[in-house]
Amino acid sequence: MRAFEQLYDRHCRLVYGLVFRIVQQAGSAEEIVQDVFLQLWRNAAQYDAARGPFLPWLLTMARNRAFDNLRLKSERQRRREDQTEEMPVICTVPQFEKQLDEKRRAARVRELMTGLQPQQKRAIELAYFEGLSHTEIAEKLKEPLGTVKSWIRNGLLRIREGLQATS
Amino acid sequence: MSNDLSNDVRSGDQFGELLEAYAMGALDAGERAALEAHLATNCPDCVPALQEARWLVSQLAYAAPEAVPSDMLRGRLMKIVREEAAREAPRVAVAAKSAVPYWMWAAVAALLLVAAYTSWDARQLQRQILDVNDRATAELRSREKIEEELAAVRREARILADPESVKIALATSQPEIGPLQANWNAKLGLVVSGQKIPQPAGDRVLQLWLIPKAPGGKPLPSQTVRPDANGNFVLLVANPPELMAETKALAVTDEPAGGSPQPTTTPKWVGGVS
Ligand SMILES: [Zn+2]
DSSP: OHHHHHHHHHHHHHHHHHHHHHHOOHHHHHHHHHHHHHHHHHHTTTOOGGGOOHHHHHHHHHHHHHHHHTTOHHHHHHTGGGGOOSSOOOOOOOTTOOOOOHHHHHHHHHHHHHHSOHHHHHHHHHHHTSOOOHHHHHHHHTOOHHHHHHHHHHHHHHHHHHHHHHO | OOTHHHHOTTHHHHHHTTHHHHHHTOOOHHHHHHHHHHHTTTOTTHHHHHHHHHHHHHGGGGGSOOOOOOHHHHHHHHHHHHHHHHHHOTTOOOOOOSSOOHHHHHHHHHHHHHHHHSOOOHHHHHHHHHHHHHHHHHHHTOOSHHHHHHHHHHHHHHHHHOTTOEEEEEEESOTTSOOEEEEEETTTEEEEEESSOOOOSTTOEEEEEEEESSTTOOOEEEEEEOOOTTSOEEEEESSOSSOGGGEEEEEEEEEOTTOOSSOOSOOSEEEEOO
């Protein structure tokens, strides 16, 4: 129990922050977060560390559950590769990655997001937090599809470079 | 996406541009299908790049505004987990020792004196410590701290769920700090945890010792740990240096970084193994 409590205390804000950002409703967000951590507890004994770090898996699961809650069915189908929550997809932490503590990492990612061109930031937010596709984002922003694609990709690569420079 | 892409040797670059959006779930159906067909060929560029793209995308969670869940959520969740742990292991409820009898302190003190003055193969012991640590590390299969946390959760879940586990409270004579908790399972190992434990000075550490039942037996060194900034720690000993049946007590001392082959300070916590 103690190890689980500590793990919860360490990561609950991050998971809750993500879920709350997506569903925008405290009650639903708490239900989802409870669900996600219960799943972690129940699957902990079977979790295969060889598949990669568990935190990205936990965050992916939280994001999927939040979208489920909003009944974004089309979005969900699109991301069907991420649905295997019990057996998380393989995720690799890049060579350069060092362990920043959670507070510094959050500050760094926010700083890097703010440093992006506003359109890059907006497009990434629409994809990640709203679950929109390239086409949906292009329609929403009334911008050419190709432009939206490069905003998202270039924005993400800048964040990657920024994280690399930090470590 | 035209078909010739998948036949092009350099197509990895073309598909490589889709990986971040794919990991995000932002690709439209056509591109997604084309990429998945390409990934199914086990492209040596794209498959590992996708694994890393997943990590990158997961980092975006940190961009969400900070929000704090209620204490009620924590309470609810822990209640469910406790109930599940109890259901899986109805016989785990071995009563914790409420306090360490005074004679135990005297016994430990006596043992420490013996340990300090008897001949002692420090090198062999050092090897033993390293060996124990290596095996534990190999079992964790992970260099990252958070992975160790999960491994601790995993092992703890198994240890708690096993009816053979024995719960041991490690009491302290210092009123300002709380006791430590240990769960020992003969087959699965030993978990020792503490909350709100002051960090030892400088880079000093807390070290776990197993006090053998054998008369004159020296304390067996085990792993070291430093509580985090909040005073929390979980110490996981996958292969304790001694059997539970041969162990009289667990003790924890304050030691220099890296630990010692024999205790250099009086134990801060001691708990009898029944
Ligand atoms: Zn490829």
